[in-house]
Amino acid sequence: MKEFLEGSQAIAKVVSLCRPGVISAYPITPQTHIVEGLAQLVADGKLDSQFINVESEHSAASLVLGGSATGVRVYTATSAQGLFLMAEVLFNIAGMRLPVVLTCANRAMSAPISIWNDQQDSVSLRDSGLIQFYAENNQEAVDLHLIAYRLAEDKDVMLPAMVCIDGYILTHGIETVDMPTQEEVDKFLPRYQPPYNLDVDHPLTLGFLADPDYYMETRFAIQETYKEIVKFMPQLFEQFSSAFGRSYNFVEKYHLEDADKVIVAMGSVCGTIKDVVDELRKKGKRVGLLKIMVLRPFPNQQICNALKGISRIAVLDRALSLGSIAPLASEIKASFFGKKKAPKIISSFIAGLGGRDITKDSIKEIFRQLNQKEITGNFIDLKPELLQAPLETTLGNRSF
Amino acid sequence: MSELQVKSLFASGHTACAGCGQSIAARLVINAAGSNTIIANNTGCLEVFTTKYPESAWRVPWVHSLFENAAAVASGIEAALIFQGKKDKISVIAQAGDGGTADIGMQALSGIWERKHDVLAICYDNEAYENTGIQRSGLTPYGASTTTSPSGAQSFGNPKLKKPMPEIANAHGIAYVATASVGFPQDLQRKVKKALSIKGPKYLQIHVPCPLGWGYPSSLTYQIAKLAVGTGLYPLIEYENGMLIGVRKISSKSVEEYLKPQRRFRHIINNPDELAKIQEIANNNIKKYNLVAEGN
Numbered sequence: 001m002k003e004f005l006e007g008s009q010a011i012a013k014v015v016s017l018c019r020p021g022v023i024s025a026y027p028i029t030p031q032t033h034i035v036e037g038l039a040q041l042v043a044d045g046k047l048d049s050q051f052i053n054v055e056s057e058h059s060a061a062s063l064v065l066g067g068s069a070t071g072v073r074v075y076t077a078t079s080a081q082g083l084f085l086m087a088e089v090l091f092n093i094a095g096m097r098l099p100v101v102l103t104c105a106n107r108a109m110s111a112p113i114s115i116w117n118d119q120q121d122s123v124s125l126r127d128s129g130l131i132q133f134y135a136e137n138n139q140e141a142v143d144l145h146l147i148a149y150r151l152a153e154d155k156d157v158m159l160p161a162m163v164c165i166d167g168y169i170l171t172h173g174i175e176t177v178d179m180p181t182q183e184e185v186d187k188f189l190p191r192y193q194p195p196y197n198l199d200v201d202h203p204l205t206l207g208f209l210a211d212p213d214y215y216m217e218t219r220f221a222i223q224e225t226y227k228e229i230v231k232f233m234p235q236l237f238e239q240f241s242s243a244f245g246r247s248y249n250f251v252e253k254y255h256l257e258d259a260d261k262v263i264v265a266m267g268s269v270c271g272t273i274k275d276v277v278d279e280l281r282k283k284g285k286r287v288g289l290l291k292i293m294v295l296r297p298f299p300n301q302q303i304c305n306a307l308k309g310i311s312r313i314a315v316l317d318r319a320l321s322l323g324s325i326a327p328l329a330s331e332i333k334a335s336f337f338g339k340k341k342a343p344k345i346i347s348s349f350i351a352g353l354g355g356r357d358i359t360k361d362s363i364k365e366i367f368r369q370l371n372q373k374e375i376t377g378n379f380i381d382l383k384p385e386l387l388q389a390p391l392e393t394t395l396g397n398r399s400f
Numbered sequence: 401m402s403e404l405q406v407k408s409l410f411a412s413g414h415t416a417c418a419g420c421g422q423s424i425a426a427r428l429v430i431n432a433a434g435s436n437t438i439i440a441n442n443t444g445c446l447e448v449f450t451t452k453y454p455e456s457a458w459r460v461p462w463v464h465s466l467f468e469n470a471a472a473v474a475s476g477i478e479a480a481l482i483f484q485g486k487k488d489k490i491s492v493i494a495q496a497g498d499g500g501t502a503d504i505g506m507q508a509l510s511g512i513w514e515r516k517h518d519v520l521a522i523c524y525d526n527e528a529y530e531n532t533g534i535q536r537s538g539l540t541p542y543g544a545s546t547t548t549s550p551s552g553a554q555s556f557g558n559p560k561l562k563k564p565m566p567e568i569a570n571a572h573g574i575a576y577v578a579t580a581s582v583g584f585p586q587d588l589q590r591k592v593k594k595a596l597s598i599k600g601p602k603y604l605q606i607h608v609p610c611p612l613g614w615g616y617p618s619s620l621t622y623q624i625a626k627l628a629v630g631t632g633l634y635p636l637i638e639y640e641n642g643m644l645i646g647v648r649k650i651s652s653k654s655v656e657e658y659l660k661p662q663r664r665f666r667h668i669i670n671n672p673d674e675l676a677k678i679q680e681i682a683n684n685n686i687k688k689y690n691l692v693a694e695g696n
Binding site: 021022024048049050052053054055056058059060062063064065066067068069070071072074088089092096198199200202203204205206207208209210211214 | 435436437438440441447448451452453454456458459460461462463464465466468469471472473474475476477478479480481482483484489490507508510511514515
């Protein structure tokens with residue numbers, strides 16, 4: 001049924017349709033509306049779930065770890081500092097092979113403290129073992145939670161999954177969303193049947209100490225699982241499409257067929273880029289967008305296939321790897337290394353950090369700068385007047 | 401049936417040191433708790449010596465996640481059991497060492513006490529981070545030399561008193577708080593059973609001597625444990641709903657008798673001033689809890 005909902009309310013509703021038995025979270029903006037929505041559903045008797053308010057995100061993640069290990073479907077949500085306080089536990093959940101699902105309402109990392117959006121928080125956890133999805137709009141935010149649970153709980157996967165939603169832009173943005181019915185969700189996502197759990201009738205030890213004779217194989221096994229996920233994800237997307245009529249893939253190709261300039265991006269900014277692509281196409285420019293929907297597993301092959309033969313690529317990161325190439329740009333470049341039909345130019349742009357708006361003009365500027373010369377890490381919409389002194393003078397003439 | 405006649409829920413063959421007080425206490429605890437128990441265990445000696453892959457000493461469901469979160473994990477287990485409708489039949493224990501309880505695990509522990517989860521939190525108090533090499537914790541006693549509070553020309557070892565965990569637990573208004581000692585196994589098991597018969601959060605702190613970390617012959621674990629209690633340095637106390645309902649009476653031995661066999665207190669023995677300070681700690685306990693039996 002079509003509903004006009006705030007992103008967070010839409011996520012709360014779809015999560016409740018997934019029937020998690022244990023929910024735990026700690027307040028952090030801009031995630032709060034999601035768990036507030038779930039708390040209200042529990043308070044109104046519309047959701048049968050143990051909703052536990054804890055004293056930190058570390059405990060929220062630990063609590064859902066315990067619930068998941070006991071064999072129950074669980075849920076948590078957080079942002080930025082909260083995600084980092086969870087980080088230790090999230091690596092642990094992945095290593096313990098527990099299918100926890102969480103939402104990250106993307107927010108910039110402190111310092112300086114900022115409650116506004118970028119993707120530094122979730123992108124920084126790319127090595128944690130979390131499956132990571134990125135939503136462009138609230139419909140995708142809703143749908144990706146259903147896909148996340150199905151994938152995470154598959155007995156051949158058993159890994160945590162995180163749906164990343166741009167803070168404020170999606171969490172507080174009101175859009176029309178086609179909300180599935182309980183019957184539809186129950187059919188797509190049956191009750192969780194744990195392949196292993198803490199059970200007094202079948203005692204099990206979880207969370208062993210692994211010495212050098214055993215540790216490496218556990219990490220190898222996760223890496224192998226990720227390879228398998230890449231193989232069978234298309235079938236899962238297909239099943240989702242038949243159940244709900246909306247089609248997804250690792251990547252979404254937008255006007256790539258004859259494009260010579262393409263931006264690669266993740267999340268809500270893709271909506272803005274699509275608008276700019278439409279405008280520029282009307283003027284005869286051959287531009288396009290490749291939207292990355294799944295960051296882990298990273299879909300190298302799908303990306304290479306989609307961008308094959310396109311001469312100029314701009315990778316737009318809303319995160320940094322301070323001291324190196326921006327994370328998404330780095331991975332896109334690595335995907336093409338040694339490939340014959342690699343783009344001639346893969347330029348990297350940084351935009352929208354700490355909630356700075358990425359406008360249509362910002363996107364046009366990226367297309368403008370995407371010319372014959374490869375660019376590494378240009379900041380778009382930077383305000384030079386805010387810097388203490390021109391970069392040339394602060395760095396160029398200094399000696400140690 | 402006596403414990404020897406039934407299969408222990410804690411298997412032998414683990415890798416604890418000879419004379420490890422914690423391993424004895426852990427066995428007493430789980431055998432008192434019974435098979436319908438799920439344990440969440442913090443990182444520490446107990447976790448390391450009982451679950452080195454591919455072997456496990458545990459014959460009950462057992463989970464280890466991290467150093468500081470067993471309490472939070474246990475509350476998730478409890479929540480899941482309630483959701484599954486199984487909680488009435490199953491006990492949940494969150495157990496940790498003294499560092500995992502009083503230092504790094506304190507926040508999560510306070511959280512489950514405040515939220516009133518039906519979980520028994522157990523602290524195996526060997527009075528230092530023994531597993532990482534005998535570093536000082538918030539429960540290291542005054543004067544003990546550890547690798548991070550060493551005695552030296554300008555140091556008499558750990559300069560702080562033990563963090564008053566039972567009082568902190570009581571301040572949360574929880575149902576049952578007690579201390580126990582591996583030197584008094586029947587008392588320990590009675591307290592585990594009593595704690596588990598009460599719904600809500602419970603805290604049991606068990607004194608478990610560590611021959612390696614404390615520097616005494618491994619054959620003396622029971623004697624050392626008994627002396628800690630007998631001198632008044634480790635009072636065995638029991639609270640229900642914040643009311644003191646019982647103490648183990650002692651005959652008040654001199655603290656020197658307890659300190660002397662232990663390397664960690666070697667620098668204290670010939671220092672009358674420091675020795676007097678430790679005797680005063682014992683005397684204060686004796687007075688506070690009225691530990692000395694009448695007629696002694």
